[in-house]
Amino acid sequence: GAGVSQTPSNKVTEKGKYVELRCDPISGHTALYWYRQSLGQGPEFLIYFQGTGAADDSGLPNDRFFAVRPEGSVSTLKIQRTERGDSAVYLCASSPDRSTYNEQFFGPGTRLTVL
Amino acid sequence: KQEVTQIPAALSVPEGENLVLNCSFTDSAIYNLQWFRQDPGKGLTSLLLIQSSQREQTSGRLNASLDKSSGRSTLYIAASQPGDSATYLCAVGGEDRDDKIIFGKGTRLHILP
Numbered sequence: 001g002a003g004v005s006q007t008p009s010n011k012v013t014e015k016g017k018y019v020e021l022r023c024d025p026i027s028g029h030t031a032l033y034w035y036r037q038s039l040g041q042g043p044e045f046l047i048y049f050q051g052t053g054a055a056d057d058s059g060l061p062n063d064r065f066f067a068v069r070p071e072g073s074v075s076t077l078k079i080q081r082t083e084r085g086d087s088a089v090y091l092c093a094s095s096p097d098r099s100t101y102n103e104q105f106f107g108p109g110t111r112l113t114v115l
Numbered sequence: 116k117q118e119v120t121q122i123p124a125a126l127s128v129p130e131g132e133n134l135v136l137n138c139s140f141t142d143s144a145i146y147n148l149q150w151f152r153q154d155p156g157k158g159l160t161s162l163l164l165i166q167s168s169q170r171e172q173t174s175g176r177l178n179a180s181l182d183k184s185s186g187r188s189t190l191y192i193a194a195s196q197p198g199d200s201a202t203y204l205c206a207v208g209g210e211d212r213d214d215k216i217i218f219g220k221g222t223r224l225h226i227l228p
Contacts, residue, residue, distance in 0.1 A: 006158075040220065042119070042206070042218030042219050045215045091158060093159075103164055106158040108157055
């Protein structure tokens with residue numbers, strides 16, 4: 001595809017459940033980023049991948065959050081034992097390589113609601 | 116720690132007016148600054164990217180300026196249209212290649228027909 005895609009677009013779950021959010025980056029982009037955007041806030045960095053490895057996961061709020069990118073393309077953000085405070089829009093972005101020098105291209109996001 | 120502030124948080128103006136959105140950042144050691152547009156329920160669309168060595172960038176009715184030493188950027192929108200209604204986000208990238216991009220909270224703009 002031409003841009004970054006994310007599925008699902010919306011996810012409603014109950015407190016305590018496990019969820020997976022998927023990101024398909026632009027083909028050929030080696031850098032992939034996950035952000036979380038709460039209502040009325042700007043996006044906050046969660047984790048960055050360069051290729052298959054998580055090069056920087058310092059933004060993950062706690063060990064309930066985990067992300068993988070096994071083949072260096074599609075990435076999945078996994079949240080265990082969801083809490084109401086996890087409700088937010090989760091944005092994915094990709095870039096040709098790892099650097100703030102390069103423009104990041106964002107997907108439409110997944111809106112997660114934890115009841 | 117870099118902090119990015121955007122003022123105002125929300126703005127409503129009649130169609131046709133020119134307007135300015137403001138962004139300030141606490142650490143002037145940035146490599147670039149980017150302005151994004153976000154429509155409700157959508158992702159971010161990059162509008163303008165200014166490298167730290169540049170003073171401004173223009174695209175159509177949009178003009179973004181950067182004063183790195185004072186930690187400020189402005190986004191100027193000329194002849195506003197209802198279709199410009201959206202949230203505008205400012206984001207800065209640090210000088211270190213491994214620095215994260217830091218976003219402001221955005222300005223919610225509403226253009227009145």
